[in-house]
Amino acid sequence: MDQSPEPSAAPAGSLLYGGGGDFEAIGREFLGHFVNLAQLHRDERVLDLGCGMGRMAKPLTRYLSPTGQYWGLDVGRSAIEWCRVHLTTAHPNFHFQHLDVRSHVYNPDGHLLPHELRLPFDDGVFDFVFLTSVFTHLLPADAQHYLAEVARVLKPSGRCLATFFLVNEVTRPVLDREGSSIRFPVALEGCWTSNREYPEGAVALPEDAVRSWIKPMGLRVVEPVRYGSWSSAVAEPLSFQDVILFGKSDWQSGNPNRQPRVDGRSPGRLPRRVSRVAEIDVERIGDEVVLMHLTNLELRLLNETGTVLWDAMEEIHEPSEWVAMLVEARPEFSRETHEANVALFLQELAGAGFLVVEAPEPGSAE
Numbered sequence: 001m002d003q004s005p006e007p008s009a010a011p012a013g014s015l016l017y018g019g020g021g022d023f024e025a026i027g028r029e030f031l032g033h034f035v036n037l038a039q040l041h042r043d044e045r046v047l048d049l050g051c052g053m054g055r056m057a058k059p060l061t062r063y064l065s066p067t068g069q070y071w072g073l074d075v076g077r078s079a080i081e082w083c084r085v086h087l088t089t090a091h092p093n094f095h096f097q098h099l100d101v102r103s104h105v106y107n108p109d110g111h112l113l114p115h116e117l118r119l120p121f122d123d124g125v126f127d128f129v130f131l132t133s134v135f136t137h138l139l140p141a142d143a144q145h146y147l148a149e150v151a152r153v154l155k156p157s158g159r160c161l162a163t164f165f166l167v168n169e170v171t172r173p174v175l176d177r178e179g180s181s182i183r184f185p186v187a188l189e190g191c192w193t194s195n196r197e198y199p200e201g202a203v204a205l206p207e208d209a210v211r212s213w214i215k216p217m218g219l220r221v222v223e224p225v226r227y228g229s230w231s232s233a234v235a236e237p238l239s240f241q242d243v244i245l246f247g248k249s250d251w252q253s254g255n256p257n258r259q260p261r262v263d264g265r266s267p268g269r270l271p272r273r274v275s276r277v278a279e280i281d282v283e284r285i286g287d288e289v290v291l292m293h294l295t296n297l298e299l300r301l302l303n304e305t306g307t308v309l310w311d312a313m314e315e316i317h318e319p320s321e322w323v324a325m326l327v328e329a330r331p332e333f334s335r336e337t338h339e340a341n342v343a344l345f346l347q348e349l350a351g352a353g354f355l356v357v358e359a360p361e362p363g364s365a366e
C-alpha cells in the first residue's frame with residue numbers, strides 16, 4: 001500500500017538540487033545503473049551521499065524491499081526536510097539526515113568544511129553507496145576525503161557508483177570548447193572549474209588523481225569507466241556525466257547466489273551491453289517469472305541443472321503488448337526506460353534461482 005504524497009513531476013527546488021534534465025527520467029535511468037552495473041539488490045543497505053531532493057530515492061522506493069534500508073544525506077537543509085515529508089512518511093525505511101557541511105552553493109553557513117566530515121555511521125555498514133552529481137561539486141582534497149569516508153562505511157563486499165567530470169587525455173583538450181554543454185575554463189590546483197568565484201559550482205577532476213587516491217583505501221575501479229556525453233568526445237556515452245563503479249575487496253567473490261551469473265564469468269559482462277538495448281519482448285511463465293527478449297542481447301534461460309527452459313532466439317512477441325502488461329502488473333517497471341526494466345528483470349531471474357547466460361554467437365560451438 002502506497003499512500004505517498006509524492007508528486008509525479010519534479011519538486012520545486014529540484015533544479016538547484018538535481019541540475020537540469022528530466023528529474024523523473026534521470027532517476028529511473030540511474031536506478032537502472034544501480035541494479036545493472038552495481039548489482040544492487042532489493043534488501044540491501046544503501047547510502048545516497050548528496051541526495052538532493054530525492055531524485056534517486058524516489059525510484060528506489062519502488063525497488064528496495066521493506067527490509068532494504070536507504071539513507072540520504074545532504075548539506076541542503078530544505079532538501080532534507082522535503083525528502084522527509086514526501087518520502088519517509090510513506091516509506092519508513094527511507095531515512096534522511098542533514099550534514100552541517102559548508103558549500104558556497106548549497107550550504108554557505110555550514111560549520112564543518114567538507115574535508116572535516118565524518119559520515120555518521122560505523123565502519124562497514126553499507127552494501128552500496130552512490131554519489132550522483134556530487135563529486136562534480138567537490139574540490140580535490142574534499143573529493144579524496146569523501147572517497148575515504150565512502151570506503152570506510154562500505155562493507156567488504158560493498159560497492160560505490162559515482163559520477164564525475166573526468167579530465168584525461170581525451171577530455172583535456174575540449175574542456176573549454178565553444179558550444180559544449182558545460183565548460184571548464186578555469187584551471188585551479190588539481191582541478192578545473194566553470195566559475196572562479198564559486199569553484200564548487202562545477203568541478204572537473206583528473207582521472208589519474210581519482211585512481212591514485214582510491215588505491216590505499218581498499219577500493220578499485222571496476223572497469224570500464226563509463227564516460228559521459230558532457231565532453232562530446234565519447235562515441236557511446238552511458239549518461240551525461242562520467243560514471244565510475246568502485247568495488248571493495250570482496251565484491252564479486254562473495255555468495256554467487258546473490259548476483260546474476262553470466263556464463264560463469266564476471267556479472268559485469270552482461271550489463272555492459274544492456275545500455276544498447278533498443279527493444280524488449282517479455283513473456284510470463286507461470287505466475288512468477290517474466291522472460292524477456294532483448295534485441296541486442298539474446299537470452300536463453302536455463303534451470304539449475306543447465307536445461308534450456310526458454311531461448312529468446314526462438315521466441316518473438318509483440319513488444320508493446322507485453323510491456324504494457326508488465327507495467328500494469330509491476331509499477332517499478334517503466335514504459336520508457338528499457339535499461340531499468342532489464343536491470344530489474346535480471347534481479348528477478350537471479351532471485352528466482354535462474355542462471356542467466358549469453359546465447360552463443362550464431363554458428364559458434366557451445
Ligand SMILES: C[S@@+](CC[C@H](N)C(=O)[O-])C[C@H]1O[C@@H](n2cnc3c(N)ncnc32)[C@H](O)[C@@H]1O
Pocket residue numbers: 016017018019049050051052053054055056073074075076079099101102103106114131132133134137138
Ligand atoms: C546536482 S545536485 C545532485 C543531487 C542528487 N545527488 C541527484 O542526483 O539528484 C548536487 C547535490 O550535492 C549536494 N552537495 C554539495 N556539496 C556537498 C557536500 N560537500 N557534501 C554533501 N553533499 C553536497 C548538494 O546539496 C546537492 O544536493
